[in-house]
Amino acid sequence: MFNKVLIANRGEIAVRAVRACREMGITAVALYDPSDISSLHVRLADECVRVESPAFFMDDQAMVKLARERGVDAIYPGYGFLSEAAGFAQACLDAGIAFIGPPPEVLQQTRDKLAALTRAREAGFLTVQSSPEAYGRDQMAELQQAADQLGYPLVVKSYRGGRGRGSRLISSPDKVTQAMRQGQQTAADSENGRIYLERAIIPAHQISVQVMGDRFGNLVCLGEREGSIMYHNQKVIEESPTPCLMPDERARLWQTAVAIARLFHYQNVGSVEFLVTDAGEFYFSEIKARIQVEHPLTEMRAGIDLVREQIRLAAGESLSFRQEDVNLRGWAVLARIYAEDPQRHFLPSPGRLARLRVPTGPDIRVDTYAYSGCQVPAAYAPLFAKLTAWGPDRASSIARLRQGLADFAVAGIPTNIPLLQQIVQAEGFVYGRYHTGSLKEPLLENGAAAPHLRDLAVIAAITYIRRHQQFEPAALERLATGWHRESRRIGN
C-alpha cells in the first residue's frame, strides 16, 4: 500500500480523498492556490502545498515534478483537471509514481470518444450515432456534410472537452456553422479545439453504470445512476437506481456495461454511460474513466467506499468482493449545490460564505469543502456541496432530500438551493417521469400562496425597519419622532 499520496485536485473531492487516505493510514498532500487557501481540504491534509495559480491543476509536467519533490508514491486525480489524461498517467508511471485510476493505455482508448464508439459498435453494441471524425476550424464544409449525413437534431461536442463544455444542440442545417464556431471557441482551450457530432436522442435518460475492475481481469457492476436533470450542461439532481427501467431492462443494461468495460480491459473505478430511450433501448455513449461527482449515490446503496477501492486497486490489490456480494439497498437521491444566483440567470456567485450549517441526521450525507466564513473561489467550478439522502424506497429518500434542502442554511452568497427545492417538488420528478429535456432553462417560479407567506411578510417588514434604524439616520430621526413617542404612550 502507498505511504504518501498527492491529491491533484481541490474542493469537495479533495476533502473526500484526504479523508480516505488518512483512514487508510496514508499521508495526504493537498494543493491550493492562494484564492483557495480557506477550503477544507487544505486544513484536513497532512501536508499542504501552495501552487501559483489554478492553472497548475491542468499542468501535468509541473504536477509530476511537484509529486517527485514531495516524495509521494501515488497521485489521486479526482474528477476534472488531469483525471482522464492518458499522458499524465503515463508521466506518473515514468516517474515511478502510481496514478490512482485506470492504466494509461485504457485512458488513451476511453478519452478518444469517437474511437471508443467505433470500437463498441464493431463489437456489436448499440451506440449513439456519431460523425466519422472530429473537425477543426478549417473544415467547415466537411462538418456541414457530416451533419447532413447524420441528420438532425444533433449535438456538437468538443472532442477533448469534459463536463459538457462546448456541447450544443442544433436542430437544422442552417445552424451548423454558428454552433461550430461557438463550440470551437469553448473547446479552444482543450487540446486541439476540434469538435465532432452526435445524433441527438430526445427525450432520453442519461444513465451511468458504475463498474470496478482489478488488474486480474475481475469486473463487477455496482448498479446505475440517472443524471438527466441538468441545466447549462450541468447535472443538478441525480438518483440511484433510475426510475425509468424495468427489472429485466436493468439486468441487460448492467450486463452490457460490464461487457463494454471488459472490451476496453477496464481497470479501477469507472462509469459506462448510456442514453436510454423511454422504450428502454440503450445506446452506449462513453466511458467516464474516473470517479464521478455523484458517486455517493452508489456508496450509500452499496456500502462500499469507492475512493478507498480506487486507491486499493491502483496499489495492485484485487477486488475485495465478488459480484454476488454486492447488495444494493434502497434508494438514494443527490442534489448538487452550486454557488449560483437564481436571481441573476444562475450566474456564478463566488464570495465569502458568511454562514453555513448543513443538515444532519440518519442517512443524510453532505460532501463539501465549505464551512462558515470560508471563501468560495471564483476560479473553480461553482459546485461547493453535494447533498445525498438515502431511504428504503424512492419516496422516503426524496422526502429526506427535501427536508435536507430546507434545512441547508447558507448565508453570504446566493445558491441554487431554491431551484433544487422546486425540482424535488415538481410532479414530473415526484412521479419519476423526467428526461434530459425536462429542465432546459432553469426558471425560478413563484411559490403557491402558502400560509407562511404572511409570516414572511412580517419578517420582511421588521427587517426593513431594523435596517433603516441601523443604517439610515434620516429614517432613524423619523422613527425617533413617530415611533418612540408612540411607544411610550402605548407602553404606559
Next chain:
Amino acid sequence: MSNLQITIDEHTYEVVLNLPSPNGSGYEVMVDGERVKVLLPEAALHNGELEWLVVGERPYEFVMDPHLTWIKAFSGLHRLEIKDLDAQVSRPRSGDGRVKAPIPGLITHLRVQVGDAVEAGISILVLEAMKMENEIRAPLSGVVTAVHVAAGQTVARGEVLVEIGNP
C-alpha cells in the same frame, strides 16, 4: 408606528409595526388587521447573514439580501417588494445606463466601443467566471458613452464596465 405594504410572490400584505415590546426582545405587529407577536431571539441582525426569529410561535430562519428584494426561508426563495406607506416611496430599482460586473471575472470579448448605438438586451461583452461564459447585455437602448474595460482584463464585482447614455 410604521405602515408598510409588503408584496411577496405577488401576494400583498399590509403590515403595521407598533413598538418594540417592553423588554426589547420583540415587536407587536398588525398584519391584515390581525395582531401578531414577533420574538427576536438575537439582538443583532446582520445584512445578508443567517437570521432567525419567531412569528407567533413559528420559528423562521431566513436570509434577506441587502437591497431587500428577496427573502430565502425553508420554503425557498421569495421575491419581495416593500412599500413604505409613510414615506410614500418604493424601494429604488437601478435603471441608469451604467453596466456593472454582476460577478468578478475575466472579460473575454468586448463587443462595443464608444459611439456605438445599442439596443436593450443585446450582448455587449462576455464575462468569464467559474468556467462559464456569461453574456452581459445592454440594460437599455442608447449610445455607448464610455468603455472602462478591455478584453483580457479581470474585473471586480460591481465595477462599472460600460456606460450607455441617451443619444
